[in-house]
Amino acid sequence: MRVRSYLQRSNGFTPFHVDHDDDMKRIEELLARKTARVGVVGLGYVGLPLAVEFAKAGFRVTGIDVDARKVNMINRGENYIQDVDSALLRELVAAKKLRATTDFRAARTFDAVSICVPTPLSKTGDPDISFMLAARDALLPHITPPLIFVLESTTYPGSTHELIVPKLEERGLKVGRDVCVAFSPERVDPGNPVYHTHNTPKVVGGVTPRCTKMACALYSTIIEKVVPVSSCAAAEMAKLLENTFRSINIGLVNELAIMCKYLDVDVWEVIHAAATKPFGFMPFYPGPGLGGHCIPIDPLYLSWKLKTLDYKARFIELADEINSSMPEHVITLIADALNARKKSINASKIMLLGVAYKKDIDDLRESPALDIYDNLKKRGARVTYHDPHIPTFVYQDRIVRSAALTRAALRAQDCVVILANHSAVDYRAVVRDAALIVDTRNATRGLRSKKIVKL
Numbered sequence: 001m002r003v004r005s006y007l008q009r010s011n012g013f014t015p016f017h018v019d020h021d022d023d024m025k026r027i028e029e030l031l032a033r034k035t036a037r038v039g040v041v042g043l044g045y046v047g048l049p050l051a052v053e054f055a056k057a058g059f060r061v062t063g064i065d066v067d068a069r070k071v072n073m074i075n076r077g078e079n080y081i082q083d084v085d086s087a088l089l090r091e092l093v094a095a096k097k098l099r100a101t102t103d104f105r106a107a108r109t110f111d112a113v114s115i116c117v118p119t120p121l122s123k124t125g126d127p128d129i130s131f132m133l134a135a136r137d138a139l140l141p142h143i144t145p146p147l148i149f150v151l152e153s154t155t156y157p158g159s160t161h162e163l164i165v166p167k168l169e170e171r172g173l174k175v176g177r178d179v180c181v182a183f184s185p186e187r188v189d190p191g192n193p194v195y196h197t198h199n200t201p202k203v204v205g206g207v208t209p210r211c212t213k214m215a216c217a218l219y220s221t222i223i224e225k226v227v228p229v230s231s232c233a234a235a236e237m238a239k240l241l242e243n244t245f246r247s248i249n250i251g252l253v254n255e256l257a258i259m260c261k262y263l264d265v266d267v268w269e270v271i272h273a274a275a276t277k278p279f280g281f282m283p284f285y286p287g288p289g290l291g292g293h294c295i296p297i298d299p300l301y302l303s304w305k306l307k308t309l310d311y312k313a314r315f316i317e318l319a320d321e322i323n324s325s326m327p328e329h330v331i332t333l334i335a336d337a338l339n340a341r342k343k344s345i346n347a348s349k350i351m352l353l354g355v356a357y358k359k360d361i362d363d364l365r366e367s368p369a370l371d372i373y374d375n376l377k378k379r380g381a382r383v384t385y386h387d388p389h390i391p392t393f394v395y396q397d398r399i400v401r402s403a404a405l406t407r408a409a410l411r412a413q414d415c416v417v418i419l420a421n422h423s424a425v426d427y428r429a430v431v432r433d434a435a436l437i438v439d440t441r442n443a444t445r446g447l448r449s450k451k452i453v454k455l
């Protein structure tokens, strides 16, 4: 049976074969034996851990990425994603279980492929699906049925049906027969010590019941719990609900933090007290603003889609407005705290502590620290930063380097602003040595000092 598949591949796609049931059954067998050839397109925070997971399970995995630097690193056995085990990656590459390429012709051999390319926003705040379309168009000429084709990139409900299915059909491929198409959102939580790709349940929604079944069969080989839903749109919407839920609840506690300032109440104490309720409450925490490529972006994919249908997603827009205003709120806190010491932002030495968008990760994308850094610079502050996970970043075409967190450096500051509460930082030493601390993460919880100003 396998021989036929090889022949079919080497001869190119022939739309006239008839044993479609056998074809998909064969893929199921290959999956069960871990001999299916798996492709992952886009080897970033989502794609590389997924590719490693498939390779670890025994599959021969090929990752395709347009970034030759990443491809070369993988082929040399070098890791660039914090959540991936470097020794394991090296081992899998050496064992020829994992390789990477920039050449989409590699897709000719795939039995299954997952697309994990970015879905950011455009400059005008609308969905930028250009990466998804580019990956689709580069793959299409090379895919060979039978194939399981899964989109993992977060996108608006209806995308899989609108963007993937028609193009496959234009190529004469029958979805649900030649190619099983599904949407299965990635839920990776970078830096999470407990939940990784294999133990985070995975939602799968196919174009047809057979598509769902095949995509579930694919992911069941590496993920402990697979959750089938009735359609691609239900899976797409489930992902957006998860991230909209976070965005709105963070928006709520961010506004609560602002209200607590007016009322002179400690917002952190309030949330910790409310969180003792054993039912009906889930704590979320305020901060300097949203970051990363999910929470600040994904809900806007949903509101954009609804706008095209003449519906205004009010909760999403309000949460976005509040969350986007948090960097400005932090600037006000810094200005007020300096002012109380007869100082101004202008000419003050200010150190940002933690510029990653959240605790214990090395991801700077959309980080509110970038806005705060820029704002303080423009107001004339002498800004430095320390982040154990981010040695450098680029600001106005210049490389900015993380400063050492020494006693002398802390003592030299007019203000230290905690933006990410990385575990590696000794906050007791920060409070001891710095003259003024603006703490946007409650990193100084339990430490009492008049020098601390909390969000």
Ligand SMILES: NC(=O)c1ccc[n+]([C@@H]2O[C@H](COP(=O)([O-])OP(=O)(O)OC[C@H]3O[C@@H](n4cnc5c(N)ncnc54)[C@H](O)[C@@H]3O)[C@@H](O)[C@H]2O)c1
Binding pocket: 041, 042, 043, 044, 045, 046, 047, 064, 065, 066, 067, 070, 116, 117, 118, 119, 131, 132, 134, 135, 138, 152, 153, 154, 155, 186, 187, 188, 189, 190, 293, 294
């Ligand atoms: N990072 C997260 O925590 C997270 C969590 C859940 C879901 N997601 C979603 O997963 C998707 C991928 O996110 P990510 O964080 O892994 O992005 P990323 O930027 O880390 O990685 C994407 C990779 O795709 C590559 N790429 C871009 N265009 C390509 C193309 N046309 N062909 C092949 N490769 C291409 C890039 O070079 C990059 O290596 C996005 O839709 C994102 O919203 C991300």
